[in-house]
Amino acid sequence: MTDSTVVGSLSTPHRGLPSHTAAIPSLPVSASPVYLDAATAAPMHPVARQALLAALDDGWADPGKLYTQARRARQLLDAAREATALTLGVRADEVSFTPSGTTAAHGAVLGGLAGRRRVGSTLVHSAIEHSAVLHAAERHVAGGGTATAVPVDRSGRLDLTAWSTAVRAPGVALAALITASHEVGTVQPVAEAASACADVGVPLYVDAAQSVGRVPLPAGWSVLTASAHKWGGPPGVGVLAVRKGTRWESPWPADERESGRTPGVVNLPAVVAAAASLRAAAADAAAEASRLEPLVDRIRARVAAEVPDVEVVGDPVLRLPHLVTFSCLYVDGEALLHALDRRGFAVSSGSSCTSSTLRPSHVLEAMGVLSHGNVRVSLHRETTEADVERFLTELPGIVAGLRAEAGVVGL
Amino acid sequence: MPDEVIDCRGQRCPLPVIAAARRMPEVPVGTVVRVLADDPAAAVDIPAWCRMRGHEYLGSVNGPEGPAYDVRRTH
Numbered sequence: 001m002t003d004s005t006v007v008g009s010l011s012t013p014h015r016g017l018p019s020h021t022a023a024i025p026s027l028p029v030s031a032s033p034v035y036l037d038a039a040t041a042a043p044m045h046p047v048a049r050q051a052l053l054a055a056l057d058d059g060w061a062d063p064g065k066l067y068t069q070a071r072r073a074r075q076l077l078d079a080a081r082e083a084t085a086l087t088l089g090v091r092a093d094e095v096s097f098t099p100s101g102t103t104a105a106h107g108a109v110l111g112g113l114a115g116r117r118r119v120g121s122t123l124v125h126s127a128i129e130h131s132a133v134l135h136a137a138e139r140h141v142a143g144g145g146t147a148t149a150v151p152v153d154r155s156g157r158l159d160l161t162a163w164s165t166a167v168r169a170p171g172v173a174l175a176a177l178i179t180a181s182h183e184v185g186t187v188q189p190v191a192e193a194a195s196a197c198a199d200v201g202v203p204l205y206v207d208a209a210q211s212v213g214r215v216p217l218p219a220g221w222s223v224l225t226a227s228a229h230k231w232g233g234p235p236g237v238g239v240l241a242v243r244k245g246t247r248w249e250s251p252w253p254a255d256e257r258e259s260g261r262t263p264g265v266v267n268l269p270a271v272v273a274a275a276a277s278l279r280a281a282a283a284d285a286a287a288e289a290s291r292l293e294p295l296v297d298r299i300r301a302r303v304a305a306e307v308p309d310v311e312v313v314g315d316p317v318l319r320l321p322h323l324v325t326f327s328c329l330y331v332d333g334e335a336l337l338h339a340l341d342r343r344g345f346a347v348s349s350g351s352s353c354t355s356s357t358l359r360p361s362h363v364l365e366a367m368g369v370l371s372h373g374n375v376r377v378s379l380h381r382e383t384t385e386a387d388v389e390r391f392l393t394e395l396p397g398i399v400a401g402l403r404a405e406a407g408v409v410g411l
Numbered sequence: 412m413p414d415e416v417i418d419c420r421g422q423r424c425p426l427p428v429i430a431a432a433r434r435m436p437e438v439p440v441g442t443v444v445r446v447l448a449d450d451p452a453a454a455v456d457i458p459a460w461c462r463m464r465g466h467e468y469l470g471s472v473n474g475p476e477g478p479a480y481d482v483r484r485t486h
Contacts, residue, residue, distance in 0.1 A: 311463065329463060330425050330432070352452040353423055360424070360452040370459040371452050372425040411432040 033344045034387045038230070039182055039210060039323050039378035040348055045232030048277035052234060055269035062265055064257065073268055080268075080275035087282045088224065088241055089217065096240045096258035097271045101209050101227025102132040104238030107262055108205045108223045109136035110251035111242075112174035113145065116203070120171025121145040126158050126188070127366035129178050130207055134362070137176075146171075155315040156186035156367045164196040172202050179211040179218060183350055183363040183376060184314030185296075185323035187215075194220025203246050210320055212239070213281035215289060222246040231281045232381065233274035236267055284381070289321035292379045295388045296324045299377060302392045307399050313369045323378040325350070327364070328399050330408040331373030339398045340375070345391055348376040373399075413445035413481055414438070420477060424452035428460045435466065435484050443469065446480045453480060 035043060055076060061069035063077045078092075085092040098104040113123055123137055127149045137147040150163045158177065167175050175197050180187040190206060197204045203222035211217060213231030217224070223246060228237035240261055242248045248261075255263035281288075296319075304312050309329035328336065333351025340347055350361025351374040360371035377391070403409050417434055419427035427448035434444055446457060454471060457480040461468035469481035 309463070311459070327459075329460065330429050332423075332425060351424070352450065358423075358451070360455050365455045368455070368459060370463070371455045372428065406429070408429055408432070411429065 033346065034383075034391060035346045036377045036379065036383070036387070036391065037346050037348050038380035038383075039376065041229040041235060042232045042380045043382055044234060044273075045277035045280055045381070047280040048233050048273040051276035052269050052273035055272035059268040059272055063268065064265075076272050077266065077268055080271050083275045083279050084239060085241075087278050088212070088226075088239075090224075090241050090243065093259060094241050094243055096242075096261040097266045097274075098238035098240050098258075098262040099264065099267070100236055101225060101230070101238040103262065104225035104227070104240040105130060105132035105207055106136045106139075107240055107251060108207075108225045108242075109133055109174065109176060110140065111248045111261070112176075112203060112205050112223055112246075113140055114251050115247035115249040116173035120173050122169065122172045123147045123174050123176065124150060124163070124166045124169075124172055124202070125176040126150050126152060126163075126178060128152050128156060128181050128183070128363045129176055130182055130209065131362075133176050133178070133207055148172075152186075152366050154367055154369065155318075156181050156184045156313070156363065157315060157318070158188050158193060160189055160192055160196070163193055167197050167202050168200050172200070174205060175202050176205045176207070178207045178209075180215070180320045181314065181363060182210045182323075183361055184325045184367065185210075185320040186315040187318045187320065190218035191220055194218070203248075210323070213278050214285050214322065215320065223248060228270070228274035228278070231278055233277040234270040237270045237274040239274075281381075288381055292383070293321040295379060295383070295385065296321065299324050299388060299392065300326075303395065306392070306396045310399075311370050313364070313367065322380065323376065325374065325376045327351075327370035328373035328375070329370060330406065330411060331399055331402050332406070333372055333374050335402055336373055336375060336399070339402060340395075343394055343398065345394075348378070350374045350376065413443045415442065416445045416447060416479075419446055419448040419450075419453070422448065422450060424448075424450045424456050426450075427453045428456050431457065431460065431482060432464070435464075435482075438484055440484050440486060443481055443483045445472075446482065447476055447478070448480065449477045454478065457482065 059076045061073040063074040081092045085095045148166045151159045194204045205223040206221040209227045209230050212226035222243050224241040226239040229235040252263045300312050312326040333349040334353040350364045352360040364371040431446050458468045467483040467485050472479050
C-alpha cells in the first residue's frame with residue numbers, strides 16, 4: 001500500500017532549513033542499520049521467504065486451467081485462501097487476493113458504493129483513513145457522489161456521535177473506518193461504529209492493514225482489506241474480504257478470477273508466501289504484542305522526558321502495540337529523517353516536507369497536532385530492545401543538533 | 412485587527428512557526444501578531460504551537476495576501 005507518510009526521495013533537494021547537515025556527525029561505517037518502519041513494510045518473515053521459494057517451483061501455472069500443472073497451482077491457491085480465511089475468521093469464498101493493499105482498498109470502497117447505488121451515493125469515512133481510501137473517495141466524488149468525513153479527537157479517536165449522525169443521514173451507501181490509525185496507532189471504536197451502521201443497515205468497510213497479523217480483529221464489518229507486506233509477507237499482495245450477503249459489486253471490468261472481485265491472474269508464489277506468513281504472524285501475534293507494547297511505552301515515556309518540546313501523539317493506551325508517533329517543535333521533518341538515516345535509523349514522517357505533495361499528513365491535521373518535525377516509529381518481530389535503546393540514546397542529540405543548527409534553541 | 416504582521420510567505424514549515432516564536436518575546440503581552448504563511452502546514456502548526464506555548468490562537472483569515480494566522484501573546 002502506498003503510504004502518505006513515506007519520506008521523499010533522498011535526491012530531493014531539501015526545502016526547509018538551509019545547511020542543516022553541518023551539525024550532524026556523519027555516519028560511522030560501523031553503525032548497523034535499525035529498521036523502524038514496519039507500518040510501511042515489515043521485513044519479510046522467514047516463513048514467507050521459504051514459502052515463496054517453494055511456490056516458485058510449483059505455483060507458476062494459471063490456476064484456472066485444466067491440466068496437471070494448473071491443478072497443482074489451484075491447490076496452492078485454495079490452501080492459501082483457506083489459511084487466510086481461517087486467520088481472518090471468515091469463509092474461504094469471502095476472501096480474494098488483490099495485486100496490492102491499495103487496490104484492495106480501492107475495490108472495497110468503489111465496490112461497496114456500486115453495490116448500494118440504488119440506496120444512495122454517500123460515503124461516510126473517518127478523517128484519518130489511509131490515502132488509498134481517500135483517493136477512492138475522491139474518485140467517487142468526481143463521479144458525482146458525495147463523501148462525508150467524520151472528525152477525530154486530539155488523540156486520533158473517532159467522534160462516535162458525529163459518526164452515528166453521519167451514517168443515519170439519508171442516502172448513505174457505505175461507511176469506511178480504519179481499524180487503527182496507520183500514522184499514530186490509535187485504535188478506533190470499530191464495534192461501536194459498526195453497531196451504529198447496523199442500526200441503519202449501512203455496511204461497514206474496515207481497513208485493517210495495521211491490525212491483521214498483529215491484534216485481534218473487531219467484529220461487525222461487512223468488507224475488510226489488508227496488505228501482506230505489513231505483516232511480513234511479500235509486497236504486492238492485498239486481501240479483500242467481502243462477507244456473504246453484503247451488497248458489493250466489482251467496480252472493475254469483468255473477470256472471473258477471485259470470485260469476480262479483482263481482475264487479473266494473482267501472483268501465486270507471493271500469495272502463498274503471504275498466507276504462510278500471515279498464519280505464522282497470527283500465531284505469534286499475542287506474544288509479539290506483549291513484547292513490543294512495553295518497548296513502545298518506553299519510547300513514549302523517554303522521548304517525552306528526554307527530548308525538549310516534543311509532542312508524543314496518539315492514544316497512550318488504546319493503541320497498536322508496535323507504533324508510536326511524535327513531533328519535535330521547530331525541527332524540519334525531512335532534515336530529521338535524513339539525520340536519523342545517517343545514523344542508521346529508518347523511520348517515517350507525516351511532515352509536509354517529507355511528502356511528495358508538500359502537504360502535512362491529513363491524520364495529524366485532523367487531530368490538530370504539530371505536523372512538523374514528525375517521526376513515526378513502528379516495530380516488528382526483528383526489532384530488539386537494543387535497537388530501541390540505541391534509538392532513544394541517539395535521538396535527543398540528533399534533535400538538539402538540528403535545533404542548534406537552525407538557531408531555535410530557547411525559543 | 413493585528414498589531415503587526417510577519418510575512419512568511421514562501422517559507423516552508425517549521426520556518427513560519429519559528430518566525431512567530433522569535434517575534435513573540437519582543438512584543439508586549441496582549442499584542443496580536445498576524446503570520447502570513449502560504450505553506451499548508453502552517454494551518455496545523457501555528458494553532459498547535461499556540462497550544463504548546465500557551466499563546467492565544469485567534470483564528471485564520473484568507474485575505475488578498477493569502478492565508479494568515481492571528482496569535483495573541485498571553486504571557
